[in-house]
Amino acid sequence: MSESDACLRTFQKELSAGTVSLALLAVLAQADAPLYDYLIAKRLERLGGVLSGKQSALYPVLRNLDGAGLPHSHVEPSASGPPRRYYRITQTGRDCLRDGSATWRAPRDSVDAVLEGTH
Incomplete structure (x- = not known):
């Protein structure tokens, strides 16, 4: 693996850490009825690929959010x-x-403003 690949993987991991929680709460807020994990994962994938095919990443996030009382x-x-x-x-x-x-x-x-200035 090149240094560039390693850097990208680190960046992706750091970036996704909080975004999955935020996106998951948004999916639950938009739902008309309670959802189980598979349906949550499918909605996240359909709405923007937040999980990028890593549905197993959803379970620890759900447990943490549930422990914090954010979903029931x-x-x-x-x-x-x-x-x-x-x-x-x-x-x-x-x-x-x-x-x-x-x-x-x-x-x-x-960040968008900075990135737009680099093109």
């Missing part, structure tokens, strides 16, 4: 397999999404 979760039996854990965003999660979105936009806009 419950388990329901499934007719086609094991029980499923469903998630619905809480008011605290909505507040976090609002604040996180504002926190995301400021550096994004600054």
Whole structure:
């Protein structure tokens, strides 16, 4: 692996750390009903490829968010397999999404301005 590849992988890892949480909360906020992990992953992929084919990355993020009380979760039996854990965003999660979105936009806009100046 070249130094450039290693740098890119490090950058991608650092960048995706918070963006998955923010995107996940946004998907839950837009949902009309609770969603289970597979449906959340499919929506994230369809809306912008946030997971980039790494659905397993979703589970620790969901657990962390659930532990922080940002979504509420419950388990329901499934007719086609094991029980499923469903998630619905809480008011605290909505507040976090609002604040996180504002926190995301400021550096994004600054970096976009710098990048546009380099072309």
